Amino acid sequence: SQTIHQWPATLVQPVGSPLSLECTVEGTSNPNLYWYRQAAGRGLQLLFYSVGIGQISSEVPQNLSASRPQDRQFILSSKKLLLSDSGFYLCAWVDRGSEKLFFGSGTQLSVL
Amino acid sequence: GIQVEQSPPDLILQEGANSTLRCNFSDSVNNLQWFHQNPWGQLINLFYIPSGTKQNGRLSATTVATERYSLLYISSSQTTDSGVYFCAAALRYSGGGADGLTFGKGTHLIIQP
Numbered sequence: 598s599q600t601i602h603q604w605p606a607t608l609v610q611p612v613g614s615p616l617s618l619e620c621t622v623e624g625t626s627n628p629n630l631y632w633y634r635q636a637a638g639r640g641l642q643l644l645f646y647s648v649g650i651g652q653i654s655s656e657v658p659q660n661l662s663a664s665r666p667q668d669r670q671f672i673l674s675s676k677k678l679l680l681s682d683s684g685f686y687l688c689a690w691v692d693r694g695s696e697k698l699f700f701g702s703g704t705q706l707s708v709l
Numbered sequence: 710g711i712q713v714e715q716s717p718p719d720l721i722l723q724e725g726a727n728s729t730l731r732c733n734f735s736d737s738v739n740n741l742q743w744f745h746q747n748p749w750g751q752l753i754n755l756f757y758i759p760s761g762t763k764q765n766g767r768l769s770a771t772t773v774a775t776e777r778y779s780l781l782y783i784s785s786s787q788t789t790d791s792g793v794y795f796c797a798a799a800l801r802y803s804g805g806g807a808d809g810l811t812f813g814k815g816t817h818l819i820i821q822p
Contacts, residue, residue: 631809639793639817643809656809685750698742698797698810700752 599624603688603701610708616661616675618704620688623669628690630671631698632663635685647671683708711736713798715813722786723821730781730816732796740799741772742810743781747792755781755794786820793817 603620610616622628632644643656645663653663660679664672671688688701712735722728734741743755756763756770758779763770767787772779783790797810 639795639815641795641797641812643811646809687752695757696740697754697757699754700744703750703752705750 599690599692599699601688601690601699601701603704605704606702607705608707610678610706612680612708613677616673616678616682616706618673618686618688618706620671620673620701621669622671622690625669625690625692627668628693630665631689631691632671632673633687633689633700635687635703637684641687645673678708680708682706711738711798711800711811713796713811713813715794715796715816717816718814719817719819721819721821724786724788726786726820728783728786728818730783730794730796730818732779732781732798732813734777734779734796734798736777736800738774738777738798738800740810741774741779742797743770743779744795744797745790745792746795746815752795783818788820788822791818791820 600623629648631646633641634644635641647653647665661675685703685705687703689698691698714733716731739759741759742757745753758770758772760772760774767784769782793815795812795815797812799810
């Protein structure tokens with residue numbers, strides 16, 4: 598069966614420090630992968646999506662970047678974090694058979 | 710882009726009660742999904758339902774695409790049903806496509822014992 602792993606679960610970083618969040622999917626090949634952010638409150642905002650290795654599309658301009666170095670690996674990065682980057686970051690993938698979107702367990706990022 | 714609105718924003722019920730959550734969307738969609746976010750933040754996919762009706766245990770969902778709304782029914786609520794329920798929709802989206810889902814702001818459901 599397919600599973601998605603995301604780490605770390607929580608992260609506290611100072612302003613100006615770099616960021617690297619990693620997500621991997623198991624049990625499937627060539628998945629569509631997504632990074633979402635959920636600010637305090639509720640709404641989920643799509644940040645990046647990828648349909649294949651090295652193919653990244655950005656939905657909103659921001660201080661973050663994404664990379665897909667391997668088929669089932671998706672990385673969210675920043676060179677210098679801002680206070681406004683705080684939030685709950687979620688990696689997700691689409692199961693092409695069911696068309697359903699499945700989420701990882703998320704990373705709570707606090708930038709202080 | 711597509712607009713997704715959910716109602717009510719908050720709902721407090723007693724255990725055993727039934728509830729109906731609504732999702733309105735601004736345009737024709739071919740992808741509509743419901744999610745439950747538990748108090749620990751985990752998002753669980755409940756339904757993929759661009760049209761028609763589906764049921765899974767005490768939960769069921771109906772989407773009337775021509776009238777641009779979807780409903781999530783929860784029967785005989787339990788405290789474990791508490792959390793935030795999200796509706797998400799997309800206009801051009803498929804397992805092989807690249808357009809992401811637009812999420813509503815959610816309905817925060819509290820089930821009291």
